[in-house]
Amino acid sequence: LFSVGISRNLTVLWILGLVLGFGVAFLPHSVLVRTLKKTILLLVFPIIIYLPHLLFSGGQALFLLRLPLIALAIAYYSETSTISEMLAALKGLHFPDLVLLQLDITIKYIDVFGKQLMDLLKGIEARSYGGNHRFQIGSNVWGILYLKAMRYGEELTQAMEARCFVGEYVKSSRSFTWKDWLALIGLVIVILGQILLGG
Numbered sequence: 001l002f003s004v005g006i007s008r009n010l011t012v013l014w015i016l017g018l019v020l021g022f023g024v025a026f027l028p029h030s031v032l033v034r035t036l037k038k039t040i041l042l043l044v045f046p047i048i049i050y051l052p053h054l055l056f057s058g059g060q061a062l063f064l065l066r067l068p069l070i071a072l073a074i075a076y077y078s079e080t081s082t083i084s085e086m087l088a089a090l091k092g093l094h095f096p097d098l099v100l101l102q103l104d105i106t107i108k109y110i111d112v113f114g115k116q117l118m119d120l121l122k123g124i125e126a127r128s129y130g131g132n133h134r135f136q137i138g139s140n141v142w143g144i145l146y147l148k149a150m151r152y153g154e155e156l157t158q159a160m161e162a163r164c165f166v167g168e169y170v171k172s173s174r175s176f177t178w179k180d181w182l183a184l185i186g187l188v189i190v191i192l193g194q195i196l197l198g199g
Contacts, residue, residue: 003194004069012194013065019190020072031079038075043067083107091169100169105156109149116148117141 007013024035046067054064087100120141176184 042071
């Protein structure tokens, strides 16, 4: 993702696309289908937002080449890795426990608050049916969501204390396999190639 995001060279983007395509091509069929569907879904909104700017203001066409690669990388990672595996990998790279805790809670609560926001909007839509009531959606919705976040935060703290969580993540006992080394060497080669080609 970082390499695709900073790259300004078409050749480098092509190489990164080949690397991503090579990784996706060897996925099991069911995971491959889910990855491609998720990639398409991730592409719809950014393209709708950026296309008018590209057509009327002469935006960067290179950005449109980056979008599919970014969406594919996110979909590939989300389908092949779990949050616990990602946290274990970051712990292996000696990330502080506080950063891991914040990342863990943030990722899990994005889904929770997304569902809460959808429920709030459905409730407002149901109450305003027929146009008899007028609701100020903006600040009211975010205020309710903030209060719910505060309550959930307190409940989460109590639940973690009840389970004797002391804020430490245990380092995984799994060691690198030849596939891990192959992926790591491939990543280093791609980054070195990007540096040598000048971005």
